Each structure stands twice: as structure tokens, then as C-alpha cells.
Amino acid sequence: MALGDALQKRVEELAKRQPMIQKRFRAIAEGATLRAVEEAVNHTPPNTYEDDEQRGVHMITGELAAHWLKASQTIPKQAGQEFVTTLENDQEYASYVNDGHDVDEHFVPGLYIDDNGLLSYEPKEAERKKMKQQGQKIGMMVGTQTRYVPGLYMKEAGEEKYKEVAEAELKKLAGEALQ
Secondary structure (H helix, E strand, C coil): CCHHHHHHHHHHHHHHHHHHHHHHHHHHHHHHHHHHHHHHHHCCCCCECCCCCECCHHHCCCHHHHHHHHHCEEEEEEECCEEEEECCCCCCCHHHHHHEEECCCEEEECEEECCCCCEEECCCHHHHHHHHHCCCCCEEEECCCCCEEECCCHHHHHHHHHHHHHHHHHHHHHHHHCC
């Protein structure tokens, strides 16, 4: 058998395996995306850090973490020769937690220091009007000593996990396809 004949036979064998290879590409994309979502969730508050300090006072419900799975597209859609999945979080504040953000002072209507010197909040308009008539402040400027909150880079952790899983699975597939 000539080299050309052997090569042609191998090309035909690989062509027969094409549906199996496409199916595996789809499975690899889905599996890697699911692992990416899992990794992003693991890096999303509420979670405990080395110093046992709880982060994410306004995220203690776990809603931010839950939205990685809700918003991400884990089942691949074919676009030409590519299988497309997405890792995303549709919560409005997700990018601030991921990338970090500046913290400024801001006015909070209804926040006041009561007669006992305690910080209190009255969100109802009628009560605020009554307080104003009595000479009480009906809002305060609040802020923090922290001027910058560093990002947690949850999405980047997920993307790294995707690459790691996809590369390992593609190496396995290459070995299987060339046998």
C-alpha cells in the first residue's frame, strides 16, 4: 500500500468519526461551562475568607451567586463551526463586585439620628414630613472610610476553570480521534 493510499484511508476513517467528534466538542463546551459557573459561584459572596470575615453584607442572600447559573448559557449553541456558551451574571451590581468599585458619600433620605442618639430610618414620606415639621433631620450624608472596594474577579476565576477543563478534555479527544 502506497503512502498516499494509507493517508487517504486515514482521512476516510477520521471523516467517519466526525459526528462523534462534533458530539464530544458539544459535550466539552457544556461541561467546561458548567465547571466555570461552579467556579464563579464558589468565588461569589456570601463566602468566608481566610480571616473568617464575612463579605457581602448586601449579598448574604446568595442571590448574586445563584444568578451565575440563571443567566449563563451552559447548553452550547452551534454558530457555524463553533459551539457557543456564555458565563454571565445578570444582577445589576455583579460587575461592581467582580471588578471592584469606588465608594463615595451619598445622601440617604429618611436616615436620621433619633433623640437617643441612635441611627434610625423612616422611609415613609408622611413620617419624614412630620419629622421635618418637628425640626428633625430627614436624611443624612453617609459614607465610609474605605474609598475603594477591591474586586473579587469571580468571572475571571470561572473563565480560567473553563480553559483548564476544555484543554484537558480536548487533549483526551485528540488522543482518541487519532487512535
